[in-house]
Amino acid sequence: MLKIENLHAFYGKSHVLHGVHLNVAAGEIVALLGRNGSGRSTTAKAIMGLVDCHGSLRWKEQEILGKKTYEIAHLGIGYVPESRDIFPTLTVEQNLYLGQKNARKAGRWSLEDIYKMFPSLQERKYIQAGVMSGGEQQMLTLCRTLMGDPDLIIIDEPTEGLAPKIVELVALYLGELKKRGISVLLIEQKLTIAMDISDRCMVMGHGSIVFTGTPNELRNDSYIRKEWLEV
Numbered sequence: 001m002l003k004i005e006n007l008h009a010f011y012g013k014s015h016v017l018h019g020v021h022l023n024v025a026a027g028e029i030v031a032l033l034g035r036n037g038s039g040r041s042t043t044a045k046a047i048m049g050l051v052d053c054h055g056s057l058r059w060k061e062q063e064i065l066g067k068k069t070y071e072i073a074h075l076g077i078g079y080v081p082e083s084r085d086i087f088p089t090l091t092v093e094q095n096l097y098l099g100q101k102n103a104r105k106a107g108r109w110s111l112e113d114i115y116k117m118f119p120s121l122q123e124r125k126y127i128q129a130g131v132m133s134g135g136e137q138q139m140l141t142l143c144r145t146l147m148g149d150p151d152l153i154i155i156d157e158p159t160e161g162l163a164p165k166i167v168e169l170v171a172l173y174l175g176e177l178k179k180r181g182i183s184v185l186l187i188e189q190k191l192t193i194a195m196d197i198s199d200r201c202m203v204m205g206h207g208s209i210v211f212t213g214t215p216n217e218l219r220n221d222s223y224i225r226k227e228w229l230e231v
Contacts, residue, residue, distance in 0.1 A: 001024060001025060001026050001059065001060055001151065001152060001183055002022075002023060002024040002047070002057075002058070002059055002077075002152055002183070002185070003022075003023045003056075003058045004020055004021060004022040004023065004043075004047070004055070004056065004057055004058075005021055005055060005056040005058075006019045006020075006021065006055040006056060007019065007020040007021075007022075007043070007046060007053060007054075007055035007056070007057065008020075008053060008054055008055055009039075009042050009043075009045075009046045009051050009052065009053035009207075010051070010052045010053065011042075011051065011052075015207075016039055016042045016051075016207050017039050017042055017043060017046065017053065017207045017208075018206070018207040018208050019055070019208060020039070020043060020055070020204075020207070020208060020209055021209060022043070022202060022209060024152060024183050024184075024185050025183070026151075026181070026183055027178075027181040027182070027183060028183055028184075028199045028200065029174065029177070029178055029183070029184040029186060029197055029198045029199050029200075030184070030185050030186065030198060030199065030200050030201075030202060031186045031187075031188055031194035031195065031197075031198035031200070031201045031202070031215075032185060032186065032187045032188075032202050032204060033188065033189070033191065033194060033201055033202065033203045033204070033218075033229060034203055034204035034205060034228060034229070035205075035228070035229065036189075038204040038205050038206065038207070038228075039204050039206070039207040039208075040156075040187045040204050041082060041156055041157075041187060042207075043187075043204070044079065044081075044154045044156050044185070044187060047064075047072070047077065047079075047154060047185075048069050048072055048073075048077070048079050048154070049064075049066075049067055049068060049069045049071075049072050050069060053065070059072075059075055059076075059077065059152075060075075060076075062075070073101070073148065073150075074101055076149075076150050076151040076152065077150055077151070077152050077153075077154065078145040078146070078148055078150030078152065078153040078154070079145070079153075079154045079156075080141055080142055080145050080153065080154065080155045080156060080158065081156050082156040082157040082160060082187075084134075084137050084138055084140075084141045085141065086129045086130070086137050086140055086141055086144075087129060088128065088129055088130025089128055089129075089130060090128065090129060091125065091126050091127060091128060091129065092121055092124050092125045092126070092127060092129055092132070092140055093111070093125040093126065095129050095140055095144055096111060096114060096121075096125075096140070096143060096144050096147050097147070098144065099143075099144035099145060099146070099147030099148045100147050100148060100149075101148045101149065108149050108180070109146040109147055109149060111147075113146075114143045114146065114147070117143075117172070117173070117176060118139055118143060118169065118173075120136065120139075121136075121139065121140060121143060124136070134161060134162065135162045135163055135165075135166030135169075136166075138158060138162060138166065138170070139166070139169055139170075139173070142155070142158065142170070142173055143173075150182065151182065151183060152182070152183040152184070152185065153177065153182060153183070153184050153185070154184075154185045154187070155174075155184060155185070155186050155187065155188075156187045157187055157188060157189065158170045158173075158186075158188070159188065159190050159193060160189070167190070167193065170193070171193055171196070171197065174186070174193075174197045175197065178197065186198060191229065194215075195215035195218065195219065196215075198215055199214070200212065200213065200214060200215075201213060201214070201215055201217075201218045203218070203224055203228050203229065204228075205227075205228045210224065210227075210228055211224045211228070
């Protein structure tokens with residue numbers, strides 16, 4: 001579905017991505033791993049048209065490099081940034097409705113689906129999102145993306161700074177996506193959750209992909225883990 005070839009990205013004069021090659025197949029969860037500053041978040045932003053880049057970004061055989069962010073979203077790619085970006089003065093339910101791309105057309109995910117998966121959101125649906133905890137806001141952001149009915153979701157550091165109980169909810173969320181055949185590009189530092197849920201792992205270092213393989217292959221590659229992942 002998503003095929004990236006020779007992708008270079010820049011922040012002003014800073015050359016951040018150096019010829020990235022990456023692909024995500026239909027229904028596949030790919031974990032993009034690496035230390036802070038390795039280029040993982042920049043890769044996500046490049047896919048969504050948020051940074052200056054060149055190379056090839058193909059989605060369902062269509063070149064999307066150069067398209068506006070909203071155009072890319074309407075093609076079926078959802079993006080959950082690390083910053084969460086909820087609307088704090090709107091209610092939980094209003095935030096969820098804002099995730100819909102077409103209010104007249106029912107998607108694969110309804111409010112009932114969301115509330116069934118995360119009852120706590122239903123319990124708080126009429127409160128302002130800004131008074132929720134960081135973990136609750138993270139779940140709201142993840143679920144708001146689902147309301148847009150994407151075929152691929154790019155999720156940047158969903159468990160960063162969250163309590164263990166909320167991390168378990170994130171794992172539940174990812175498991176539900178896998179059951180429903182939604183493709184996921186998961187940017188994550190916690191190896192346990194990433195390797196438990198993903199079909200393939202890719203490791204970034206200095207703006208390039210330095211490893212591609214299955215979770216088992218990564219577990220058995222002590223050099224890659226020591227050189228590019230362990231602190």
